[in-house]
Each structure stands twice: as structure tokens, then as C-alpha cells.
Amino acid sequence: MVDRGNYFEKIKVVALLLVERGYADAPKLRAECKEFKCPGDRTDCCCHRLMYSQPDFNAVESHLESSCRARGFDVIFLPKFHCELNFIEQCWGFAKRLYRMKDQLSSEVVLEHNVIRSLDAMPIQSMRRFANRSLRFIDAYQKGLNGVQAAWAIKKYRGHRVLPESIMREFD
Ligand SMILES: [Zn+2]
Incomplete structure (x- = not known):
């Protein structure tokens, strides 16, 4: 209240x-x-x-920013409701899938162990792939694409870090 x-x-x-x-x-x-x-x-x-x-x-820097900076981290603020820009969301999703494949009818200790094992099982290559995907979305929005166009272009240019400069011409 x-x-x-x-x-x-x-x-x-x-x-x-x-x-x-x-x-x-x-x-x-x-x-x-x-x-x-x-x-x-x-x-x-x-x-x-x-x-x-x-x-x-x-x-003025926020308390969050100054606290993180003091510890050697940079804070990046992402727009609300755009999980595609934050690759950690895809990492959580990946770990969640692994977790769901494990035994769900166990003790709390085993469940906690399963969470940690699922997070540890995340391959670095997948993290890089997710990070590249987020970078492509950022690049797409910077080049003026809307959400639907960006999703299409991200699929088409899978494996690229950035989209071609001529991407907008593909929508003419
Ligand atoms: Zn006002």
C-alpha cells in the first residue's frame, strides 16, 4: 500500500x-x-x-550502478519485456529444460543438487550462441527492424553476430 x-x-x-x-x-x-x-x-x-x-x-548514477561499479561490474539496463535482448534468460531456459528431465520426486537436498547440476551442465558454446542471438536482436532493432522483422532476420542470419547493412532492403 x-x-x-x-x-x-x-x-x-x-x-x-x-x-x-x-x-x-x-x-x-x-x-x-x-x-x-x-x-x-x-x-x-x-x-x-x-x-x-x-x-x-x-x-546521476543509481545506487545499483555505483555498487556494481565499485565491485568491477558494469550494469546494462535493458528495456522491459524484451527477454530476447538478455541472453541469461535463454541460459535459464536451457538449464530449466535439463532440470525438468531429472527426478522431480526427491528430497529438497536432491532437488537443490539437480538445480546446480543443471546450471553446471550448460555448455559454454550454448551460452555464446545465446549471447550472439541477443546481439543480433540488438543489431536488428538498431537497424530499424520491428519485432516480427527482427525475429525473421535473426533466424535467417543464424550464426552471424550482426545483420547485413542492407537488411532493411529485404523488407521493401
Ligand atoms: Zn507528466
Whole structure:
């Protein structure tokens, strides 16, 4: 449940920060548009959007990013509902298939052992293949293909890391 009191306090703070940044009318704006779906490319429809449009605010690294960077990892944010871009999803699927082939009527210790064995059984070649597939999807979207076109092209150019530069001509 949303703590409305706490929420309104936070929005008041956001409005005050915007006033400090020279947006004197910020307190007159609504807190945020419904479901944060702001109209078009406006940046002054609500406090939330206006704050997000501030370059320094936008450029601040998240706690997740700074924690990972401190440990020597980079964080890559992928769009929601696009599991084809994240090859780890295909690795999970592969391991899950192996796991399902094992005995399901065992003790918790055996089940845990089966999970670990299924994950360990994942061949590095398959991981590379899945990673290449995700790279081809990224490449396809960067070249302007939609989801259906990308899926078709990924199948056709199986084994390639990138699609040919002329890929869009194949849809003319
Ligand atoms: Zn808005």
C-alpha cells in the first residue's frame, strides 16, 4: 500500500528542489501524470517529469550502478519485456529444460543438487550462441527492424553476430 502522507512529503520536496532550480511555478504543477504517462515530449506537465528532465538529475548514477561499479561490474539496463535482448534468460531456459528431465520426486537436498547440476551442465558454446542471438536482436532493432522483422532476420542470419547493412532492403 502506498503511504500517501510520505508520498506527498516527497513531492513537496521535489517541487521545492525545482523552485531552487528556477522553476518558480513548480509547486502549481501536479505531482505526476497518471501512471507517469506524460503527454508527448513535454517536460513541464508534472513535477515528476520536470525533475526527470533535469540533466544533472538524469545523469546521476543509481545506487545499483555505483555498487556494481565499485565491485568491477558494469550494469546494462535493458528495456522491459524484451527477454530476447538478455541472453541469461535463454541460459535459464536451457538449464530449466535439463532440470525438468531429472527426478522431480526427491528430497529438497536432491532437488537443490539437480538445480546446480543443471546450471553446471550448460555448455559454454550454448551460452555464446545465446549471447550472439541477443546481439543480433540488438543489431536488428538498431537497424530499424520491428519485432516480427527482427525475429525473421535473426533466424535467417543464424550464426552471424550482426545483420547485413542492407537488411532493411529485404523488407521493401
Ligand atoms: Zn507528466
